[in-house]
Amino acid sequence: CGNSDTGSDGAGDDGKLVLGFSQVGAESGWRTANTVSIQEAAGEAGIELKFDDAQQKQENQIRAIRNYIQQKVDVIAFSPVVESGWDTVLKEAKDAGIPVILTDRAVDSADKSLYKTFLGSDFVKEGRLSGEWLVEEKKAATGDVNIVELQGTTGSAPANDRKKGFGEAIAADPKLKIIASQSGDFTRAGGKQVMEQFLRAHPKIDVLFAHNDDMGLGALEAITAAGKVPGQDITIITIDAVKDGMQALADGKFNFIAECSPLLGPQLMDLAKKVHAGEEVPPRIETEETTFTQEQAKEALPNRKY
Numbered sequence: 406c407g408n409s410d411t412g413s414d415g416a417g418d419d420g421k422l423v424l425g426f427s428q429v430g431a432e433s434g435w436r437t438a439n440t441v442s443i444q445e446a447a448g449e450a451g452i453e454l455k456f457d458d459a460q461q462k463q464e465n466q467i468r469a470i471r472n473y474i475q476q477k478v479d480v481i482a483f484s485p486v487v488e489s490g491w492d493t494v495l496k497e498a499k500d501a502g503i504p505v506i507l508t509d510r511a512v513d514s515a516d517k518s519l520y521k522t523f524l525g526s527d528f529v530k531e532g533r534l535s536g537e538w539l540v541e542e543k544k545a546a547t548g549d550v551n552i553v554e555l556q557g558t559t560g561s562a563p564a565n566d567r568k569k570g571f572g573e574a575i576a577a578d579p580k581l582k583i584i585a586s587q588s589g590d591f592t593r594a595g596g597k598q599v600m601e602q603f604l605r606a607h608p609k610i611d612v613l614f615a616h617n618d619d620m621g622l623g624a625l626e627a628i629t630a631a632g633k634v635p636g637q638d639i640t641i642i643t644i645d646a647v648k649d650g651m652q653a654l655a656d657g658k659f660n661f662i663a664e665c666s667p668l669l670g671p672q673l674m675d676l677a678k679k680v681h682a683g684e685e686v687p688p689r690i691e692t693e694e695t696t697f698t699q700e701q702a703k704e705a706l707p708n709r710k711y
C-alpha cells in the first residue's frame with residue numbers, strides 16, 4: 406500500500422498483530438503462571454508474541470523495549486520491575502508511534518500519555534486486607550505483637566504498595582509492631598535467607614508478613630530449622646495464592662493469603678487488539694481478587710489451576 410508515511414505497521418509476515426512483551430523474570434510461582442497465561446492467550450488470540458525475560462533487571466527491560474521499537478512491533482507491553490526511571494524509553498516508544506500497555510506493575514511517570522492503560526491488581530488493597538485480618542486475629546492478644554516483614558523487590562510497585570497498605574491497616578492497633586523489614590526479592594531463596602537473619606536477631610517473632618507466597622515458603626524452612634512451628638508459633642500472612650502457597654495454608658503452615666491473580670493474558674490480548682485498532686481503552690483496569698483463610702484454602706485447593 407502507498408501509505409508510506411506511517412511506516413510502522415509491524416504486522417507479521419502473515420498479517421498477525423505483533424506484540425512485544427518484556428517480562429520481569431521468573432522469580433516466583435506467580436510469575437511463571439503469569440508467563441504461561443500470556444503465552445497461551447497470545448496463541449488463542451492469533452497474536453504473534455515476542456517475549457523477553459529481563460531476569461529482574463531494569464536495564465534488560467529497557468534494552469528489550471528498544472529492540473521492539475527497532476523491530477517496529479505493533480504494540481509493546483511490559484511489567485516494569487521497578488516503578489521509576491521509565492520516561493526516556495517510554496517517550497521513544499511514543500515518538501515511534503507504538504502504543505504501550507503496562508501489565509501487572511505500575512510506573513511512577515507523571516506523564517500518563519506515555520502509556521495507554523495499566524492492567525493489574527490493587528497492591529495497596531492486598532496489603533490493607535492482610536493488615537485488617539491481622540488486627541482482628543490479634544484483637545485479644547496482650548502485650549506487643551512483634552511482626553517481621555519480607556518485602557518484595559526494592560522499588561517495585563507491589564513492594565511499595567503492599568507495605569503501605571499493611572502499615573496503614575495495622576496502625577489501628579498500637580500493639581502491632583513491625584520490628585524488622587527487609588527485601589527478599591520475591592524469591593524463595595531470598596525469603597529463607599532473610600528469615601534466617603530475622604530469627605537470629607529477634608528472639609520473639611509473633612508474625613511474618615511476606616509480600617508473596619514464595620518468600621513465605623522459603624521462610625518456612627528457616628522457621629522449622631529454628632525449631633519453631635510455622636502457623637502456630639509464628640502467624641504467617643502472604644500474598645498471591647499460587648498453588649504451593651494455598652497448600653501451605655491448607656496444611657496450617659500459613660494463616661492467611663490475600664490473592665493476587667496472575668491470569669492477565671486474555672485481558673492483555675484484548676487490550677492489545679483495541680489499542681492497535683486505535684480504540685479508546687480505560688486508563689486503569691483492576692484485577693478481581695479475594696482472600697483465603699485456612700478453611701477456604703482447603704475448599705479452593707482442588708480446583709486451583711496454578
Ligand code: GYE
Pocket residue numbers: 432433434435436509510563591616617618619644645665
Ligand atoms: O506478587 C510476586 C511476583 O508483580 C504482582 O511479582 C507481582 C508480584 C507477585 O514475583 O510473586
